[in-house]
Amino acid sequence: MKVFPTAYMPSMEYLVCCKAADQILIEQEETYPKQTLRNRCYVATSQGVQPLIVPVSKPNGNNTKTKEIKILDTSFKKHHLKTLKSVYKSSAFYDYYYDIVEDIIMFQTESLIEYNFHALKTFFKLLNISTSMDFNNKFEQEPESSDLRILLSKKNSYNSFQIIETYEKYSQVFEDKIGFVPNLSVLDLIFNAGPQSGTVINCIYENNFDSSLLGLFSFKS
Template sequence: MVIVPGYLPPISFFKKIINSESIYLCKSTSYQKQTYRNRCIISTSNGIQKLTIPIKHNLKNKSYTNTQIYNESNWQKNHWRAIKSAYNSSPFFEYYVDDFYPFYKKKYKFLYDYNYEMLTHIFKLTELNIIIKNSGKTSDYTEINELLNPKREREEFKSYSQVFVNKNGFQSDLSIVDLIFNLGPETNEYLNSI
């Protein structure tokens, strides 16, 4: 299966890859605007919030691996503040806070590198024993890349405990961080059950 790493991908992304022994990360694809390559969705006290990593627009080179993050903005500080506010009272936030915080301190030049490192770290945290390999072939894409399109309808999954469920109802197919901070070590079991 060939995929493109996204920013804190939705649960549906992990559902598709959970039973794979290995995945290939496509490095030769073009950057596409308005995808989960640079955005994710979390649940806050006010409902759904989209977090978007700002990028530098370069008309000459549109490859994903060369897409640069616009670090002159305070996006990391703002994203971390939003994540902390949304999940600070979740059952496993304190347990995983030190695993995610470094991604909001270290400056990354390229979006692909940031997403790759975050994805491999999430695999370790959730004990997903999937081997990641690099591929340069865009022709090997599978339908999973459609999962990086936030305009598609979010999938409905069985409910689990969420911080703001009493206020907002259960929100399905959010970023994987929602599952990690709410279910902790049971994240892998949940992914295998959907």
């Protein structure tokens, strides 16, 4: 069982790694690190890659645990939905998935980790990922070279490949202007690939997770 960081609208790499595991634990006992994918994701616009950030507060300052992180205000929700409409309204499956995404974003809770957990459960269903998940109950140190809490949460992870090296291409709205951008938020995948999103995740998994990599991260074989 591997420990994953919580993630806002997780990246392709994150979800492929989830698929590779039988069970995952979401880290909630760590001291919350700033400027990671725990509260941000990335989408591709006509001007390049843009982050979508959830504003958060740390009740105990720099000693705040991830499970204690609060969403600072809810104004980001309308901003994110407006951005997604601007970016993806011409995508093949925008109309089909917008209501689902809107429900995810508008989910009501003050807790960042609960907010992300609710979204992740929905994406598992959409992508046919059967991995079970729960929260951990104590912090345990792991070797940095295989600590997914580090490897899967780096800022600007869309161009910093930590685990996945080969990505399955799918049509993107602004591909003709900025080229294909791998490892964006799952939102980019479902708006562009629709019902084939699960197949894309499967292909990335099959092309990257050989026996040596599965062993390194203690995933199922």
